[in-house]
Amino acid sequence: MMRVALFVPCYVDQFYPAVAIATLELLEQLGCQVVVPRNQTCCGQPMANSGFAREAAGCDQNFRQNFGEFDHIVCPSGSCVLHVREHNPLLTGQVWELCEFLTDVLQVRALPHRSGRPxxxxxxxxxxxxxxxxxxxxxxxxxxxxxxxxxxxxxxxxxxxxxxxxxxxxxxxxxxxxxxxxxxxxxxxxxxxxxxxxxxxxxxxxxxxxxxxxxxxxxxxxxxxxxxxxxxxxxxxxxx
Amino acid sequence: MSQRFVSHAQAASQFLTDEARTDWHDETLWFIRQKRDKSAHALPEWEALRELASGIKDHALSELSTYLTQFEQNALANGIQVHWAATAAEHNQIVLDIIRQQTGPAAPRVVKSKSMLTEECHLNEFLIKHGVEVVDTDLGERIVQLRQEAPSHIVLPAIHLKKADVSATFQQHLGTEAGNEDPQYLTEAARHHLREKFVSASVAITGVNFAIAETGGFVVCTNEGNADLGVHLADVHIACLGIEKVIPRQEHLGVFLRLLARSATGQPITTYSSHFVRPRAGQVMHIILVDNGRSTQLGRPEFRNSLKCIRCGACFNTCPVYRRSGGHSYHNAVAGPIGSILAPNLDMRKNADLPFASTLCGSCTNVCPVKINIHEQLWHWRQTLTAEGLAPPAKTVAMKGMAWVLGHPTVYRLSGRIGRWVMQHVPALVNNRLNPWYKGRDMPSPPTQSFGEWYDKNRSRV
Missing domain, CATH: 3.40.50 (Rossmann fold)
Incomplete structure (x- = not known):
């Protein structure tokens, strides 16, 4: 069983918990052991893209403390993943956007049938x-x-x-x-x-x-x- | 042109007040982007060509002094007079001195084909102030010149104007019939007007698209043939060259000529690619090599490759912000994404807003025929500008506060709970006119619990 850390973007945590729950359940349905580090906050992108990357050091450090032990970190956001990959100098493991984790790492080739209206x-x-x-x-x-x-x-x-x-x-x-x-x-x-x-x-x-x-x-x-x-x-x- | 400063955001919001016209502007430029796509996608080697062009430019910039010296030697050997200008002011003075030397005390008449460098140096204003009549001969440039406007696009200077605007401008300045918007008629009127200017001009100014170190020659690309017409009729040709335009060898030219017009308008090549190597008998040819901040930019590692630009305008046409805000909103001779990374080099304070006039979508970087990482440079300029203290004070405070909250998990969780409680119970505190989000959008409906809270209740933490 693959052990992955779920990285939930701050605005998803606060405004769209259903998206994080769906991501968690999807990964579990696909056979992953999903860990959700409690003290995660934000990747720091809002500051960095506004020109204040130097103010994101606290976020970089916090990300490291929460995710440093994991080889695979999965996140339901391309934008946050891109930020961490490009701009967090403390990143150690591999951070994946959900879809690419599914297609490239898990190599999902089939999913259960969906019920309900088309x-x-x-x-x-x-x-x-x-x-x-x-x-x-x-x-x-x-x-x-x-x-x-x-x-x-x-x-x-x-x-x-x-x-x-x-x-x-x-x-x-x-x-x-x-x-x-x-x-x-x-x-x-x-x-x-x-x-x-x-x-x-x-x-x-x-x-x-x-x-x-x-x-x-x-x-x-x-x-x-x-x-x-x-x-x-x-x-x-x-x-x- | 010395009005009160209007930021890009203010100008964009003004531009957007006429939504139908904004849509027209957006669709017109998107159409050009699509023409570019068809043309670029028809070449199987397109991406390889971009890579090659990028490599040639990177190399040329890394050996810039060598190639400029080689170009100068070869140009001199060809009988071209070579001048060096460190600044826009020096460039303008050199042009004026050449004109005066040629025409003496008589009122000199000058025709000029399109050159973004001379726009950057504000040459027209300078020459007019010194009694020189200078006429832009590119049709689009002539239209904006008559209207006393700046070009709004580096390839399509009058793209912000409709036929009716051109008709009104021509009626006022060229005496055409009121209300006649027939393009054929208007073009014919411009042709007659410009012929008279061409015939009577003693000096022709052109820009330079490519200067070839190996030959000392240079190439000027136009669709209207106006550069040729001007140069062939005048006694003096002054070519104004940004020093970053030098390429090492003649054989490299094919790479750039194939990319330039396809990227610009979707044409396989510009209608005229005019090669100038030496003055014809009886003609005097000058070339002015202009720095004006380019060597400063060359010395900034994150920004140096902006100097690879061949001024095709593809990044303008693809930019969703440019298409909906218009070129004048950028308050710089070169607008659009590329202008937004070039302008702060010229004046950080004045242009501090431009790197923020982007969603960092990255489309610019991927249409760029010479692979300039435009959106990454926008990001880097943002860092540089705020480090220079050029961010609005309220933004600096907000960012520091936000960074503190997000850097402390307990504070983050508490702030989230408070924020969602406020949105649920006192929505008027958020849903009001002071919240720019709320002006055109509803706020997300706040859930009763965050994902973290749900997880604590439903799952055990590891």
Whole structure:
């Protein structure tokens, strides 16, 4: 049995516990022994991306204290993983984004059948997951198509995957950008949503709740029926 | 041009007040990005070409003084007069001195093809102040010049304007029919207007896309042939060259010419790639090699490879922020993502906002034909600027406070509980106009317990 540490992004811990629970249960269903270090907080990305990486030393140290003993650290966020990999000098083990851990390490080739009504979804790749961690190919490059998240979602029955007109345009969240450039951020989010709305999706599914929190905020303001879901929530078998 | 300073965020928010026009701007530039994709993806060797171009530029920058000296020697041997300018002011003075030497006391007329370097140096304002009539001959540049605006894009200077705007500008300045927005008609009017300028100019200024050390020659790329027309009619050709534009050998040119136009507009090559090697009989040719902060940037390890830029504008067209905020929001001659990493080198205080005009999505880095890690440099500039004390004081306080909370697990858990309690029980404290998130978005619904609290109740800690 593979022993992994679950790294839960701070905003997921506080606002989206269901996503962390789904991630935990999914990993357990796939045969992992999952440890959740109690004193984990934040990876430090909010400070670093705002130009205050030097203020993130406390977070770097805390991450080391909580995760230092593990070979595999799994996190349901591409953005946090990218930050830790690129900017935490104290990182020792391997830190994985959930989808890449499933496709590359566990090499998941099958998932339980999903019950319930068929779902029409649009995938929202986070830029940090896509371009930063290379979780999928990108439209900028001349390269063969691939998508780790899509490959996993295709293992679940009853999911109809749609592609937005601009497949990998940023949603406009951007960390503190979402408040320092509020008007631009909201406009980018509205435009991103319009591309999914044109596909008449039920869910917008992504690997980063930060993008989805931003998109959800606009959806609720628009009183749209579309829901956002973390990919873990679709991959986990709720019947178990 | 000396108005009150408007930050990128303020200008963007102003730009966005006309949403239909913002959509039009966004779609126009996205269309160009798509043309670029079609063209780039048609070449199986595209990624290899980028790698090669990046390697050539890295090498050229690592041996810059050698190649510049070689270029100078070969250019002199070809009969070109070579000048060196450390600053924009020196560059402008050299241009003026050459013009005066040529035309004497007569009112000199100068035609200029597109050159972002001369925009960076504010050459036009300088020459006009000294009584020189300088006419931009690139159609887009002429349009913005007539409107007394700066170019909003390095390749498509008037991309922020619609046909109706051009029609109104031409009516005012060239006497075209009111309300006639026919592109054919307007272009014809511009053509007649510019022909007269070409014929009467005694000095032609051009930029330089590539200077070749091995030959002492240089290449100017245009789609309109306006650089050639200007140079061939004038007695004096002044070429203004940023020192980072030198490449070692003639054979390297093919790599860049294949990448440049495909990245810029999706064309296989610019309509005119004009090679200048020596002055024709009776003509005087000058080249001015301009530093203006480039050697400072070369000395900054995190930022030096920004000097690889070939000014294709692909990062503008792909940038979701640029497309929705327009070039003028960047208050710098070079806008967009590349401008945001070049501008702080010229003036950190004035341009401290630009590296923050990005979500760090990384699209720029991946369209860049010479593989400049633009979004990583934006991140590094953020660190440099705040270290220089150029962050807004409130932000500095907020970040230090946030870092303290997140660095202490007990404080973090308590703050989370308080925050969620407030959002549940006193939502008006959060859902109000002082919260920029709330202006266009609802707040997430706070759960009764965090994941950590759920875990403590439902699972045993290891």
């Amino acid at each position: 779902l029409r979804i649009g995938i929202h790749q986070s830029c940090h997951g896509q371009r930063g961690l290379r979780l999928s190919s990108m439209s900028e490059r001349n390269e063969p198509y691939f998508s780790k998240m899509e490959a996993l979602l295709k293992l679940v029955d009853g999911i109809d995957i749609t592609t937005p007109a601009r497949p990998d345009e940023c949603c406009g969240f951007g960390g503190t950008f979402c408040v320092t450039q509020e008007a631009l951020s909201v406009k980018m989010g509205k435009d991103r949503l319009a591309q999914h709305q044109a596909n008449q999706v039920d869910y917008i599914v992504g690997g980063d709740m930060s993008c989805l929190m931003h998109l959800e905020g606009i959806l609720r303001r628009q009183q749209s029926p579309i829901q956002v879901r973390h990919v873990a929530q679709l991959l986990v078998d709720h019947a178990l």
